[in-house]
Amino acid sequence: MDIKLIQAQIENDLAAVTSLQALEEVRIKYLGRKGLLAELTGSISGLALEQRGAFGKEVNVLKNKLLSLIEEKGKFLKKSGSVEKKENLDVGLPGIAQELGGLHPITQVINEICAIFTRMGFSVVQGPEIETEYNNFTGLNIPLEHPSRDAFDTFYLKNYPKLLLRSHTSPVQVRAMKAHQPPLAIVVPGRVYRPDAVDASHLFMFHQVEGFLVDENVKFSDLKGILELFAKSVFGQDIKMRFRPHFFPFTEPSAEVDISCIICKGSGCSVCGRKGWLEILGAGLIHPDVFKQVGYDSKKYTGFAFGMGIERIAMLKYGINDIRLFFENDLRFLKQF
Numbered sequence: 470m471d472i473k474l475i476q477a478q479i480e481n482d483l484a485a486v487t488s489l490q491a492l493e494e495v496r497i498k499y500l501g502r503k504g505l506l507a508e509l510t511g512s513i514s515g516l517a518l519e520q521r522g523a524f525g526k527e528v529n530v531l532k533n534k535l536l537s538l539i540e541e542k543g544k545f546l547k548k549s550g551s552v553e554k555k556e557n558l559d560v561g562l563p564g565i566a567q568e569l570g571g572l573h574p575i576t577q578v579i580n581e582i583c584a585i586f587t588r589m590g591f592s593v594v595q596g597p598e599i600e601t602e603y604n605n606f607t608g609l610n611i612p613l614e615h616p617s618r619d620a621f622d623t624f625y626l627k628n629y630p631k632l633l634l635r636s637h638t639s640p641v642q643v644r645a646m647k648a649h650q651p652p653l654a655i656v657v658p659g660r661v662y663r664p665d666a667v668d669a670s671h672l673f674m675f676h677q678v679e680g681f682l683v684d685e686n687v688k689f690s691d692l693k694g695i696l697e698l699f700a701k702s703v704f705g706q707d708i709k710m711r712f713r714p715h716f717f718p719f720t721e722p723s724a725e726v727d728i729s730c731i732i733c734k735g736s737g738c739s740v741c742g743r744k745g746w747l748e749i750l751g752a753g754l755i756h757p758d759v760f761k762q763v764g765y766d767s768k769k770y771t772g773f774a775f776g777m778g779i780e781r782i783a784m785l786k787y788g789i790n791d792i793r794l795f796f797e798n799d800l801r802f803l804k805q806f
């Protein structure tokens with residue numbers, strides 16, 4: 470008799486079993502006193518001496534296998550209440566609905582911001598999170614001695630001295646300008662990395678949206694107009710904006726941009742540190758040295774650039790006081806968006 474065939478037959482029989490009673494019938498068919506296994510064992514004495522050992526072993530293995538399969542099936546049937554209780558099926562019970570997933574709040578804010586800019590004619594472009602030192606710093610006119618190049622402020626790749634985890638989305642300016650000629654209007658959402666100690670307002674990874682536009686005759690007032698439209702779309706029509714002089718190596722002039730505090734409307738509260746203003750982004754006119762790096766004629770073209778932290782915008786928009794909430798995967802938090 471072919472042991473393999475018998476095993477296949479057993480597995481077939483077991484697969485068809487849907488009740489403890491049927492399982493017992495299968496058990497008797499194979500393991501009962503007159504069952505197939507008993508028959509096989511009985512046939513051993515009729516074999517040639519040298520065949521007995523091997524055959525006996527095979528029969529034993531089959532028996533053990535069968536015992537464990539039956540036990541497993543028995544457990545399964547008991548657990549699932551077996552189909553014997555079919556009569557108790559309540560067809561009036563409400564079904565089990567499939568829960569719908571949702572977009573992460575950071576993704577939602579990124580989509581909202583990108584939609585505002587695409588309505589104004591910007592294209593959405595992405596860049597790699599592993600960048601070259603050149604694109605992240607040199608191409609952006611950030612000098613070798615600049616503190617942001619320090620290993621305390623940037624993650625370098627251990628065995629690749631010229632590669633790093635981008636510390637901002639600005640390197641995509643260099644990539645896009647090298648790949649395309651003006652006019653250019655681009656927004657770049659994406660992750661950035663900085664070795665900051667984690668607390669309520671810092672993580673080692675966060676998201677930015679970069680924006681830049683290059684053409685003939687682009688003026689600072691174009692930047693102001695576009696950013697005002699952006700801020701009002703995100704935070705409401707009554708929001709006020711102000712530009713404070715600042716410094717970035719890749720823009721000149723540069724500014725930090727504040728909106729009037731959305732909590733106290735400018736009168737001063739704990740969220741804005743009694744200042745009445747909240748910083749939301751950095752911006753400026755693209756530095757002629759950046760144009761030189763990418764091979765643009767800085768006599769012919771001007772442009773502006775800005776960059777904002779998405780977690781910060783989302784925290785302000787929704788009144789969230791701890792950045793870590795975004796990445797703890799706590800559904801009680803995430804389901805609110």
Ligand code: PHE
Pocket residue numbers: 636637638639679717720751752753774775776777
């Ligand atoms: N890359 C700057 C930062 O991460 C923000 C910025 C972008 C400033 C573009 C000016 C122009 O802080």
